[in-house]
Amino acid sequence: xxxGTVPRIVGKDRSGASAEVTPPKPGPLLSAxxxxxxxxxxxxxxxxxxxxxxxxxxCWIGENGAGKxxxxxxxxxxxxxxxxxxxxxxxxxAIEDPIHSLSLGLSFxxxxxxxxxxxxxxxxxxxxxxxxxxxxxxxxxxxxRAEELLESIGxxxxxxxxxxxxxxxxxxxxxxxxxxxxxxANVIFFDETTASLGSEEAxxxxxxxxxxKSEGKAVIFVTHxxxxxxxxxxxxxxxxxxxxxxxxxxxxxxxxxxVTKMVGREISKVFPEKSRAPGDVILGLDLITTAxxxxxxxxxxxxxxxxxxxxxxxxxxxxxxSIFGMEKIISGTMSLGGSxxxxxxxxxxxxxxxxxxxxxxxxxxxxAMRSVEENLSISWAGRTVKRGWRGKxxxxxxxxxxxxxxxxPSPRQLIGLLSGGNQQKVIVARWxxxxxxxxxxxxxxxxxxxxxxxxxxxxxxxxxxxxxGILLVSSEMTEILGLADRILVMRGGQIAGExxxxxxxxxxxxxxxxxxxxx
Amino acid sequence: MNxxxxxxxxxxxxxxxxxAIATISILVGLMIVFSSLSDRFFTIENFQNVSRSVxxxxxxxxxxxxxxxxxxxxxxxGSVLAATAxxxxxxxxxxxxxxxxxxxxxxxGLALGAxxxxxxxxxxxxxxxxxxxxxxxxxGIAYLITPSAILVGLPDEWSLLGTGSYFGMxxxxxxxxxxxxxxxxxxxxxxxxxHVYAIGGNEEAARLAGVNVNRTLFLxxxxxxxxxxxxxxxxxxxxxxxxxxxxxxxxxxxIVAVILGGTSLAGGVGRISGTVIGALIVGFLSNxxxxxxxxxxxxxxxxxxxxxxxxxxxxxxxxxxxxRKENPKSSEGER
Numbered sequence: 001x002x003x004g005t006v007p008r009i010v011g012k013d014r015s016g017a018s019a020e021v022t023p024p025k026p027g028p029l030l031s032a033x034x035x036x037x038x039x040x041x042x043x044x045x046x047x048x049x050x051x052x053x054x055x056x057x058x059c060w061i062g063e064n065g066a067g068k069x070x071x072x073x074x075x076x077x078x079x080x081x082x083x084x085x086x087x088x089x090x091x092x093x094a095i096e097d098p099i100h101s102l103s104l105g106l107s108f109x110x111x112x113x114x115x116x117x118x119x120x121x122x123x124x125x126x127x128x129x130x131x132x133x134x135x136x137x138x139x140x141x142x143x144x145r146a147e148e149l150l151e152s153i154g155x156x157x158x159x160x161x162x163x164x165x166x167x168x169x170x171x172x173x174x175x176x177x178x179x180x181x182x183x184x185a186n187v188i189f190f191d192e193t194t195a196s197l198g199s200e201e202a203x204x205x206x207x208x209x210x211x212x213k214s215e216g217k218a219v220i221f222v223t224h225x226x227x228x229x230x231x232x233x234x235x236x237x238x239x240x241x242x243x244x245x246x247x248x249x250x251x252x253x254x255x256x257x258x259v260t261k262m263v264g265r266e267i268s269k270v271f272p273e274k275s276r277a278p279g280d281v282i283l284g285l286d287l288i289t290t291a292x293x294x295x296x297x298x299x300x301x302x303x304x305x306x307x308x309x310x311x312x313x314x315x316x317x318x319x320x321x322s323i324f325g326m327e328k329i330i331s332g333t334m335s336l337g338g339s340x341x342x343x344x345x346x347x348x349x350x351x352x353x354x355x356x357x358x359x360x361x362x363x364x365x366x367x368a369m370r371s372v373e374e375n376l377s378i379s380w381a382g383r384t385v386k387r388g389w390r391g392k393x394x395x396x397x398x399x400x401x402x403x404x405x406x407x408x409p410s411p412r413q414l415i416g417l418l419s420g421g422n423q424q425k426v427i428v429a430r431w432x433x434x435x436x437x438x439x440x441x442x443x444x445x446x447x448x449x450x451x452x453x454x455x456x457x458x459x460x461x462x463x464x465x466x467x468x469g470i471l472l473v474s475s476e477m478t479e480i481l482g483l484a485d486r487i488l489v490m491r492g493g494q495i496a497g498e499x500x501x502x503x504x505x506x507x508x509x510x511x512x513x514x515x516x517x518x519x
Numbered sequence: 520m521n522x523x524x525x526x527x528x529x530x531x532x533x534x535x536x537x538x539a540i541a542t543i544s545i546l547v548g549l550m551i552v553f554s555s556l557s558d559r560f561f562t563i564e565n566f567q568n569v570s571r572s573v574x575x576x577x578x579x580x581x582x583x584x585x586x587x588x589x590x591x592x593x594x595x596x597g598s599v600l601a602a603t604a605x606x607x608x609x610x611x612x613x614x615x616x617x618x619x620x621x622x623x624x625x626x627x628g629l630a631l632g633a634x635x636x637x638x639x640x641x642x643x644x645x646x647x648x649x650x651x652x653x654x655x656x657x658x659g660i661a662y663l664i665t666p667s668a669i670l671v672g673l674p675d676e677w678s679l680l681g682t683g684s685y686f687g688m689x690x691x692x693x694x695x696x697x698x699x700x701x702x703x704x705x706x707x708x709x710x711x712x713x714h715v716y717a718i719g720g721n722e723e724a725a726r727l728a729g730v731n732v733n734r735t736l737f738l739x740x741x742x743x744x745x746x747x748x749x750x751x752x753x754x755x756x757x758x759x760x761x762x763x764x765x766x767x768x769x770x771x772x773x774i775v776a777v778i779l780g781g782t783s784l785a786g787g788v789g790r791i792s793g794t795v796i797g798a799l800i801v802g803f804l805s806n807x808x809x810x811x812x813x814x815x816x817x818x819x820x821x822x823x824x825x826x827x828x829x830x831x832x833x834x835x836x837x838x839x840x841x842x843r844k845e846n847p848k849s850s851e852g853e854r
Contacts, residue, residue, distance in 0.1 A: 364723050374713055378714075
């Protein structure tokens with residue numbers, strides 16, 4: 001495949017040339033041709049064609065699961081494509097692994113930055129490519145090289161000798177960019193890097209992007225904030241369900257047309273009918289403020305499914321954590337079943353009748369090396385230490401395995417060996433055993449297959465019908481629209497607006513991404 | 520030979536899913552080797568001897584098993600052993616009632632265990648550093664109580680507890696048996712035991728499921744302190760002295776026994792029965808090497824090698840037998 005070519009040199013030629021030449025439109029730096037990627041039960045990419053030209057900021061937008069990240073991971077060498085080809089500078093190249101990708105002149109600035117906080121700025125920039133003689137690092141030369149790189153992207157104010165740990169997030173991203181430039185990167189991917197930045201810091205990163213493109217390199221920018229797209233993009237590509245629905249100059253788009261292009265999918269029949277009749281208010285939050293959320297007020301009624309929608313990082317999980325006693329509440333009050341409720345830890349919340357199905361099942365939900373029975377009964381068993389509890393636990397487990405159709409060879413099976421959907425059912429059963437009043441579900445169908453998702457939806461519906469109040473956080477729009485009686489949309493740690501269960505995807509996305517409510 | 524060695528290692532690694540079989544086979548192997556080397560090895564007297572000498576390791580090992588299953592560690596047990604032994608002996612030699620002296624020693628063990636717990640749970644210091652601190656503090660206390668040397672002039676009844684024999688078994692062995700039964704019951708039959716496994720298996724998940732992680736860990740370290748005090752009383756009663764120098768390297772023997780017994784360093788896995796077999800391996804190894812006439816220095820090397828081999832086996836086993844992580848397809852749904 002990549003036999004004999006020395007990609008780094010090719011890259012250097014290209015960047016040098018394209019800065020000078022403008023008139024004949026240069027060929028794409030990077031292309032995908034009919035790329036396909038399939039996972040069990042899911043087509044992540046179904047024949048994608050993209051061209052990225054030198055000297056442009058190219059925004060990739062789309063819902064969660066639309067295929068942007070999969071495409072990036074193929075370019076980064078984390079995934080191998082199933083069909084199609086990746087083309088660099090007109091030459092098809094099979095990207096073998098992340099190191100190969102780097103040597104081809106591709107760099108990736110991800111949300112979780114791969115900087116070493118304990119090293120200085122210059123050591124980070126030149127990590128693995130130190131300026132050294134016989135292993136002895138030439139510090140002054142390193143410093144001047146780092147300074148030069150940072151200067152070139154407008155971050156000359158950062159001292160090369162500062163510790164990365166002392167830098168802001170935007171400055172750390174600048175360090176990553178400087179590192180990419182040192183490695184002669186031609187195409188730099190920014191994957192939702194501005195999601196964790198304030199608007200002022202984001203502006204600095206946009207300035208870096210313009211600097212990069214003015215040197216004839218290309219920037220690929222994945223973002224969920226459409227106002228940013230309008231501001232920085234030269235071209236926009238819209239992803240939906242593993243395909244590209246539209247690609248063109250940014251001037252051809254409006255905010256509204258971008259949202260419309262991203263959605264427009266039918267809500268399939270997987271969702272039960274919304275004929276529930278909510279009862280009295282069971283959970284109420286009044287102006288709850290913690291370190292990460294601001295003045296949240298909401299109510300959940302018995303037999304009601306309330307959804308918290310919003311982008312990753314908008315504070316949805318933090319609302320659930322504050323209800324579950326995991327966050328220190330600075331101001332505001334909560335009530336549960338009519339009485340004041342102020343949990344300071346999960347145990348207090350559980351005693352009061354709250355259950356939380358956490359976001360990351362593997363690290364927060366299951367205890368993989370223990371049995372289904374132990375995982376199911378752990379919350380319930382803690383409350384009752386009378387004699388004969390083990391017999392009761394066995395009975396209870398059998399009952400829930402039966403009632404929720406948990407597919408396991410026996411209650412003694414290690415939970416880690418079950419499928420994701422069945423693990424999640426065990427976690428839900430864990431709470432049902434404690435007879436809760438309110439169930440908090442954080443991404444309850446993440447990482448489980450389509451069939452199991454439909455089962456989970458029916459389960460959530462039937463629990464609500466039995467009178468449980470359910471507060472749901474999900475990044476999957478169809479799930480929110482298909483399940484919720486009411487939708488609260490969050491943006492930047494606050495509630496941006498409330499919508500009914502019959503809201504459209506456009507309405508939710510507008511609130512979440514732009515912060516304005518459509519008429 | 521080399522191939523055979525690899526095969527054997529792989530076999531043992533596989534068998535560690537069932538820790539009892541693997542550790543028992545090591546134990547049996549040791550006994551066969553030493554029986555063929557010394558005719559004094561395979562005798563009732565020698566077995567009584569070994570069971571007596573490992574009783575302290577078993578008593579403390581039971582408690583430390585719980586701590587290590589919960590993903591903790593206790594390096595202070597050797598020094599706490601010395602401090603509590605000397606405290607009891609000091610009070611007894613000054614004419615205080617023997618039972619009051621014992622009670623005081625248990626109180627001191629409890630206090631030192633609580634000190635560990637405060638460091639680990641309250642101040643969030645890692646267990647290895649916390650207990651290393653307590654290790655030195657306790658050794659200091661032992662020397663403060665008796666600055667000069669071994670305490671003598673103890674009352675005659677001092678030796679009753681540790682030298683008696685009932686049902687054909689030395690009394691230290693009976694103490695060890697009692698601890699085995701109690702701690703097996705705790706670990707297998709109580710809610711506390713399930714919480715211990717849950718904390719070691721996934722502390723965050725346990726906390727979110729409503730397990731009082733802090734209280735459980737506090738209890739485990741405190742119980743370990745008390746268990747050490749009991750072991751100290753039995754041991755120094757058998758030896759007939761109160762010696763501030765005892766228990767040097769004891770923590771090592773205990774940890775080797777627990778790890779040989781199949782308790783995972785990563786927590787969440789382990790059994791009392793395994794620890795007992797591990798302790799017997801440690802005991803028979805020293806005893807056999809003594810009988811064969813190997814110099815004590817070589818015994819250190821043998822024990823050190825045993826520990827490293829046990830840890831390597833632990834890693835091989837965890838790599839093979841843990842439920843596999845989900846494949847990364849979920850990443851699509853996460854963005």
